[in-house]
Amino acid sequence: MDESPAEVDVTMSQVAAPLAIEVQEASENDAATGEVVFDLHDVNVYYGQALAVAGVSLEIYKNHITAMIGPSGCGKSTIVRSLNRMNDSVSGFRLTGECTYHGNDLYASGVDPVEVRRRIGMVFQRPNPFPKSIYDNIAWAPRILGLKENLDERVEKALRGAAIWDEVKDRLKTSALGLSGGQQQRLCIARSIAIEPDVLLLDEPCSSLDPISTASVEDLMQELKRDYTIVIVTHNMQQAARVAERTAFFSLDVSEGRRTGILVEYDETSKLFTRPTDKRTEDYVTGRFG
Amino acid sequence: MASVDYSGPLTPTGNLRRRRVVDRLARGSATAAAVLAVAILLIFIYSIVQHGASVISLSFLTKNPLETFSVSGNAPVGGIGNAIVGSLLIVAIGTAIALPIGVLIALFLTEFASPRWAGPVRLALDLLYGLPSIVIALFLYGLLVVGHGQAGVYASLALAIIMVPLIARTTGESLGLVPKELRDASLALGISRWRTTVGLTIPSAFGGIVTGTVLAVARAAGETAPVLLLSSLANPTQTSGSVFSQPLNNLPYDIYNFSVEGGATNFAKAWGAALVLVTFVLVANFTARALHARSRRMMSR
Amino acid sequence: MNSIAGTARLPSSRRFTDRVGDRVLFGLTALASLIAVVVIALVIYQIVHGAVPAMSKYGVGFLFHDTWNGSTIFGGGATIFGTLVTSAGALLIAAPLGIAIGLYLSQLTSPRTAAVIGPLVELLAAVPSVIIGLWGIVVLAPIMRSTIEPALHNVLGFIPLFGSPSLSGSGIFTAIVILAIMALPIIAAITRDLFLTVPSELKDGALALGATRWEMVRGVVLGSMRPGIASACILGAARALGEAIAVLQVIGFVFQAHANLFDNGSTLAATLANDATSNNTTLETASVFYLGVILLGIELLVNLAAQAIVRHYRLPSATGGPTQKIVDVSAAATALDVEM
Numbered sequence: 001m002d003e004s005p006a007e008v009d010v011t012m013s014q015v016a017a018p019l020a021i022e023v024q025e026a027s028e029n030d031a032a033t034g035e036v037v038f039d040l041h042d043v044n045v046y047y048g049q050a051l052a053v054a055g056v057s058l059e060i061y062k063n064h065i066t067a068m069i070g071p072s073g074c075g076k077s078t079i080v081r082s083l084n085r086m087n088d089s090v091s092g093f094r095l096t097g098e099c100t101y102h103g104n105d106l107y108a109s110g111v112d113p114v115e116v117r118r119r120i121g122m123v124f125q126r127p128n129p130f131p132k133s134i135y136d137n138i139a140w141a142p143r144i145l146g147l148k149e150n151l152d153e154r155v156e157k158a159l160r161g162a163a164i165w166d167e168v169k170d171r172l173k174t175s176a177l178g179l180s181g182g183q184q185q186r187l188c189i190a191r192s193i194a195i196e197p198d199v200l201l202l203d204e205p206c207s208s209l210d211p212i213s214t215a216s217v218e219d220l221m222q223e224l225k226r227d228y229t230i231v232i233v234t235h236n237m238q239q240a241a242r243v244a245e246r247t248a249f250f251s252l253d254v255s256e257g258r259r260t261g262i263l264v265e266y267d268e269t270s271k272l273f274t275r276p277t278d279k280r281t282e283d284y285v286t287g288r289f290g
Numbered sequence: 291m292a293s294v295d296y297s298g299p300l301t302p303t304g305n306l307r308r309r310r311v312v313d314r315l316a317r318g319s320a321t322a323a324a325v326l327a328v329a330i331l332l333i334f335i336y337s338i339v340q341h342g343a344s345v346i347s348l349s350f351l352t353k354n355p356l357e358t359f360s361v362s363g364n365a366p367v368g369g370i371g372n373a374i375v376g377s378l379l380i381v382a383i384g385t386a387i388a389l390p391i392g393v394l395i396a397l398f399l400t401e402f403a404s405p406r407w408a409g410p411v412r413l414a415l416d417l418l419y420g421l422p423s424i425v426i427a428l429f430l431y432g433l434l435v436v437g438h439g440q441a442g443v444y445a446s447l448a449l450a451i452i453m454v455p456l457i458a459r460t461t462g463e464s465l466g467l468v469p470k471e472l473r474d475a476s477l478a479l480g481i482s483r484w485r486t487t488v489g490l491t492i493p494s495a496f497g498g499i500v501t502g503t504v505l506a507v508a509r510a511a512g513e514t515a516p517v518l519l520l521s522s523l524a525n526p527t528q529t530s531g532s533v534f535s536q537p538l539n540n541l542p543y544d545i546y547n548f549s550v551e552g553g554a555t556n557f558a559k560a561w562g563a564a565l566v567l568v569t570f571v572l573v574a575n576f577t578a579r580a581l582h583a584r585s586r587r588m589m590s591r
Numbered sequence: 592m593n594s595i596a597g598t599a600r601l602p603s604s605r606r607f608t609d610r611v612g613d614r615v616l617f618g619l620t621a622l623a624s625l626i627a628v629v630v631i632a633l634v635i636y637q638i639v640h641g642a643v644p645a646m647s648k649y650g651v652g653f654l655f656h657d658t659w660n661g662s663t664i665f666g667g668g669a670t671i672f673g674t675l676v677t678s679a680g681a682l683l684i685a686a687p688l689g690i691a692i693g694l695y696l697s698q699l700t701s702p703r704t705a706a707v708i709g710p711l712v713e714l715l716a717a718v719p720s721v722i723i724g725l726w727g728i729v730v731l732a733p734i735m736r737s738t739i740e741p742a743l744h745n746v747l748g749f750i751p752l753f754g755s756p757s758l759s760g761s762g763i764f765t766a767i768v769i770l771a772i773m774a775l776p777i778i779a780a781i782t783r784d785l786f787l788t789v790p791s792e793l794k795d796g797a798l799a800l801g802a803t804r805w806e807m808v809r810g811v812v813l814g815s816m817r818p819g820i821a822s823a824c825i826l827g828a829a830r831a832l833g834e835a836i837a838v839l840q841v842i843g844f845v846f847q848a849h850a851n852l853f854d855n856g857s858t859l860a861a862t863l864a865n866d867a868t869s870n871n872t873t874l875e876t877a878s879v880f881y882l883g884v885i886l887l888g889i890e891l892l893v894n895l896a897a898q899a900i901v902r903h904y905r906l907p908s909a910t911g912g913p914t915q916k917i918v919d920v921s922a923a924a925t926a927l928d929v930e931m
């Protein structure tokens with residue numbers, strides 16, 4: 001629905017030769033030693049009666065960039081939105097299995113979803129700046145959270161952090177809607193980091209951006225992972241290969257007339273792209289999918 | 291850097307506890323407002339049924355108000371027979387005038403008008419819609435009644451003016467839902483515009499036309515200002531006169547008149563008439579809603 | 592239309608009827624549209640025309656001078672004052688409640704609940720005003736007299752507005768309550784439709800920053816919809832300004848301008864209903880029409896203002912009002928979020 005097939009095709013042809021992909025080295029953040037932020041165990045997600053995603057188990061590590069890839073409709077957004085309880089607002093949404101964050105069950109009864117989202121920020125596919133000034137876009141959340149001291153510095157730091165300060169510092173009072181798409185998306189990232197969350201969830205943050213904006217957002221992610229744990233959903237396999245230490249490949253299980261998303265393989269990015277253990281992964285990353 | 295201990299329990303930190311209270315209060319108030327609105331509706335209905343149900347009888351519905359003017363037991367003698375007949379006549383004539391005009395205007399706007407012509411017509415419709423019924427009544431009073439006297443049909447005209455923008459808008463909305471390709475296909479086959487319109491477009495939008503008309507009728511039936519100025523001086527003992535030359539008694543005027551005259555008997559009659567009128571209005575609204583839902587479903591198939 | 596003959600060869604008789612038919616259809620639709628335009632022009636003309644004797648006798652002073660003695664001297668001041676007071680009062684009550692209901696239906700409850708409550712709120716707008724007036728006389732007025740007015744007088748009596756309670760329960764304040772009930776569903780339905788247009792991405796964006804639902808509503812929904820809310824309130828006020836019958840039933844009609852809300856009064860619309868038919872002199876008739884000119888002017892202005900706002904900000908058309916625009920809440924609300 002939100003993905004044009006054409007775009008996917010382009011991506012496929014770009015990765016036709018898997019060995020040509022430059023893979024992010026998982027050196028400094030060795031998966032084995034990383035602290036676990038999210039731990040999913042046998043997670044199933046339902047929308048009403050329909051089982052959308054089944055049996056997902058994975059661990060997401062601190063200060064890593066974790067990518068989620070897979071064909072459209074396989075449940076990447078569903079899983080990533082489950083991590084900060086954005087799906088609470090979808091009627092019929094139900095999650096079973098274990099889904100913990102720093103050892104705390106995200107779906108336990110005493111959990112306040114507002115608190116969860118305060119710690120786990122999210123940036124969406126389409127840039128969604130508020131119809132307010134650039135400054136107020138950033139300052140809005142700190143204000144309501146009571147982080148009003150040194151607000152100007154906080155805004156500047158967030159904008160610098162999102163690598164957009166130089167472009168907007170002279171027009172902070174003008175409407176954010178006047179920015180370009182790439183600028184808007186970085187503004188949305190700045191908005192998220194202004195409240196200093198722990199995790200950033202990025203659901204296809206570059207899919208509505210041009211290549212130059214995409215590159216700037218990718219560079220930004222490398223900067224951000226020093227301070228944040230990042231989960232990124234992407235259709236662009238090269239992007240996953242460029243930025244992520246670990247990659248999860250989701251696919252669709254179409255048996256018995258149902259379409260259920262499953263996690264096929266989850267591993268270090270270099271391994272997943274060069275030595276996949278599953279045939280389906282190999283087909284997908286080499287472009288033989290479908 | 292962190293102002294929060296991220297690995298702590300996922301319960302409110304910082305000012306969230308206070309913000310949650312504000313959140314709950316605000317949502318509670320909004321819910322209370324919605325409950326209040328529904329409560330008011332239910333209180334209206336309850337009051338009308340409570341006071342009106344005991345009044346309703348065959349003789350109340352068929353007799354005229356001043357045949358006798360006494361109370362036997364608790365029930366008033368005399369009734370709203372000629373008011374029901376008068377209302378039916380006045381509204382029927384008003385609808386007969388408003389329906390074709392409203393549909394034709396909607397057709398003009400969707401099928402024929404260039405933006406240059408659609409603008410003024412839309413504006414006129416919106417202004418007509420916004421005119422208070424008392425102003426429309428005063429207009430016709432000055433135009434027709436002064437020097438000539440009242441007539442039921444004048445009230446019909448006023449109701450027609452009230453109904454036209456309602457019918458035109460609902461019709462326009464459902465005409466807009468008729469797929470353009472359908473019309474284009476028909477025109478491309480060499481079928482003339484009027485045949486396409488009469489044979490294809492209007493039937494496709496039929497549900498919307500009926501919905502709009504039913505709603506407009508429900509609204510018109512309860513309009514009091516027009517009948518007060520244009521058809522209120524009926525001879526109350528008379529069963530019915532000519533709608534074209536005489537004022538006719540009618541339900542809204544009866545309710546108004548009984549309510550301002552006051553006294554137990556009059557209030558009882560007013561409630562009885564109100565029950566009849568409100569039943570009609572509510573049934574019409576539910577019908578329109580059901581029709582609307584149905585035509586929506588048919589359209590979307 | 593049984594033959595789909597194509598363009599090639601139509602019998603000439605049919606081509607002739609088609610040409611005539613097309614013209615006739617166009618002519619009829621254009622004529623009907625012309626009627627609408629002419630009627631609005633005629634309304635304005637006729638009412639101004641009827642007012643001419645009073646206008647030339649009293650001029651603009653009519654607006655300010657508040658004697659209406661029934662035979663010789665006529666002034667609209669008291670009535671205009673009553674109109675402004677009652678409409679402002681009604682709006683003061685109905686606007687916050689109506690907006691709250693709009694928020695509740697569009698943002699704060701499940702689509703399923705909204706699909707039940709929404710139509711009920713709209714039904715409130717369908718209750719004929721004469722019946723609301725009857726209810727006002729029989730049910731509301733006694734409560735006003737015995738409970739509400741004395742209570743307000745005891746607490747707020749130091750403000751001249753809340754003077755000594757009325758003896759009958761009818762009066763300006765009762766009219767305000769009745770008008771508020773009438774404006775409420777209009778404001779509620781229009782703001783609900785308005786709020787449903789807020790993109791869910793914006794709402795998600797606010798929630799993802801750790802805002803509560805109310806903070807999201809305040810920051811994103813109310814914040815971005817101020818012009819639309821204003822136009823909804825204007826249309827609610829227009830309803831109150833123009834209501835004649837229910838006001839006439841409960842206001843305890845007198846020509847009088849005074850501060851006490853619990854006392855009797857009059858409004859433009861109510862005066863038109865009360866005096867149009869019961870006049871004695873041509874001058875009184877003309878004076879009633881003069882009041883009509885004022886009311887018509889206010890209403891046209893108010894409606895044009897609401898439309899101008901809608902056009903300027905490209906809002907979804909808000910002039911529909913709840914009685915004729917049935918919004919399929921369940922369909923519109925599939926994009927709507929509900930926090931669990």
Ligand SMILES: Nc1ncnc2c1ncn2[C@@H]1O[C@H](COP(=O)(O)OP(=O)(O)OP(=O)(O)O)[C@@H](O)[C@H]1O
Pocket residue numbers: 001002003047052070071072073074075076077078079090259261
């Ligand atoms: N709100 C919802 N209600 C019902 N079903 C939903 C909802 N959101 C998603 N789904 C279903 O869940 C499945 C997974 O959807 P999801 O959006 O998570 O896929 P995705 O992997 O993000 O796809 P894409 O790459 O197109 O974004 C799909 O079959 C979709 O139809």
Ligand SMILES: [Mg+2]
Pocket residue numbers: 076077078203
């Ligand atoms: Mg997605």
